[in-house]
Amino acid sequence: MLRFRIILLLFALCLAARTVCAADMARRSPYARRVKRPTTGEVYVRVTVKKQKKETCNPTSMSIILNYFDVFVSPRALQRASGGTDAYKYSRYLKEQVARFGMEMIPFSPKLDKNRLFECVMRAVDCGLPLQWLVDLRRAPSYDVNEYQKAQLAGGVAGHARVMHGYILDRRSRELQGFIFTDPWGLRRRTITADDMAGMTLGFYLVVPKGFDPALVGWIVGAPRRRK
DSSP, X not given: OHHHHHHHHHHHHHHHHHHHHHXXXXXXXXXXXXXXXXXXXXXXXXOOOOBOOSSOHHHHHHHHHHHXXXXXXXXXXXXXXTTTSGGGGXXXXXXXXXXXXXXXXXXXXXXXXXXXXXXXXHHHHHTTOOEEEEEEGGGXXXXXXXXXXXXXHXXXXXXXXXXXXXXXXXXXXXXXXXXXXXETBTEEEEEEEHHHHHHHEEEEEEEEETTOOHHHHHHHHTSOOOOO
């Protein structure tokens, strides 16, 4: 019996040490002070709300994120920079535009298992870093379907870009319940369950200033960054 109690104590100490280590890592981010933690169990950062025009979810969601970093560029400006082509719809083009403003986009591996994916998103939020969230609207849960999504799907477009900027914990158990996001259709802060989020995710982009702490980036996305 004593041995069992010792094992439980050691496990609790290891878990506490891991939690403290994670908190220390997050505090290294200069944006961690922007994180809100009300008693409701929500953990989030505030972002602006912008409404996309036609198929401009990619530049609109990126404009929301850039504005968070005090880089004030409109979705229209990002679209116009494509020279009248459809390049603005793609992440490759956005990476080039983001680089012009001293920022960079770092992808999350779409092959991460569900729990690892949750952990990476939560770490980003704890560091005060909103994410560009790429989704497949065909996999959206029924409560997330609205007239905007129906119109897009009717037009044969299933891919969509949103801004992920928070998560929700159970107030008592502290277990993960869901995530908080803002949609560039001009829809204010919304929530989605953790499993439904994973089910419709195509990928994530972490957006940070160039030269941002590489160890912290590696901790967030789950792997060390490669040398260029």
